[in-house]
Amino acid sequence: MDLTLDQLSVVTDGRALVRDLSLHVGSGTVVGLVGPNGSGKSTALRCIYRALKPSAGTVRAGEEDLVRLPPRQGAQLVAALAQDGAVDLDFTVAEAVALGRAPHLRGNQALSARERELCVRAMDRLGIGHLAGRGVLTLSGGERQRVLLARALVQEPRILVLDEPTNHLDVRHQVELLSQLRGSGLTVLVVLHDLNLAAGACDRIGVLSAGRLVTAGTPQEVLTEDLVEDVFGVRPTVVPHPKSGVPQLLYSIHPDSEESSPSCA
Template identity: 70%
Template sequence: MDLRMDGVSVTVDGAELVRELSLEVPGGRVVGLVGPNGSGKSTALRCVYRALRPSRGTVWLDGRDLGALSLRESARSVAALTQEGGSDLDFTAAEIVALGRTPHQRGNRPLDAREREVCRSAMERMDVAHLADRGVLSLSGGERQRVLLARCLAQEPRVLVLDEPTNHLDVRHQVGLLSLVRRAGITVLVVLHDLNLASAACDRVGVLSGGRLVASGTPREVLVPELIERVFGVAATVVAHPRTGAPQLLYSLTDETEKEGRTL
């Protein structure tokens, strides 16, 4: 399923947070959004999972205006892991994952055998099956994040929207999650702060700065020293990963960054 953002702008309280953003996410590909804090990444994602309505522009899902679909219809296609995806209610992990089936159900009927298997498989894939009967509020941040990701998988989406999915995860689960995303075969739009993870996991990368898309292309095309210093304010040396050949960044402080660090 193709996803396309066409001239999307978002204005909130008089501030334009996203400006004329046009971005294509081809079916079955992983596209990452990177950029400094406050550059509009999460705001752009909110337009895709319909937490925000664009002030201008359109989000297209397989050629259909996403805003014209019913919420249930779009939820059957698009699953999202947000930065605010926690729960204040102490559901069990299994109950949280089962909520992923909500867009596919009518009324309060119990899950059938197939749906229970979908949930079980999602928990296995995210390494949380052993937490099934634990209250979600008793889990660590990383465990809770993996439960919420399992809920997304249980939704059986065709488009997966992930906002900083590696937050709270240890290195093993960061690598495992992004490997799973690569193998899933669905359309993925993901915000990542770690540029090396973005390089390893994404087919294409879009760079946002000040709400605008300033670069888009493959990691090799986009993650170059000149752009990194201009957008992020740090000097970087690009080396090839010894196994995959993907560009990896080694950072050093610029003079300006050193001066800023001394004032913190």
């Protein structure tokens, strides 16, 4: 199922957080959103999972306008892993993951055998099956992040949106998570700060700055030295990955390097 943002704008207290954003995520593809802090990435995602209502423009899942859909139907199409996602009550991991089935249940309807198996498979897939009986509040930040992703997967969405899903994860789990996204078959829009991870994980990348889309394209088209300097204020050296060929950005932190960013007064 395609995801389309069409001339999306969000204005709050007279300030435009997102301006005329148009972006297409093809069915089954992984598209990354990158940009400096405050560039509108999280705001755009909140419009997709309906935590915010756009001031103008539309968000469509296939031909459906997500703003107009009943909440239950929208949640059956789109699952989200928000930047500030949390489980505040001390559910067990298994209970927290099972909450992902809520859009498909009526009232206090019990999970079916198939749904229980779905939860087990999602926990095993994220490497948290051994934590099923643990309280969520006893987990590390990285473990909780994987619980929230498992909860999103058991929702069986057609579209998955994730806001900085690699936060709190060590390198191994970052790579594993992004590899799973590529192999999920879902339509994925993901906000990432690590441009090298974005290059390796995403079919296409959209670059935001000051609420506007600067450019969108393949990692090779987008992640150039000039664009990164213009948008992020630091000039990298871009080299192809020796195996995949995707661009990888190298930065120098030596204080005398010409690539170093200006010091802050």
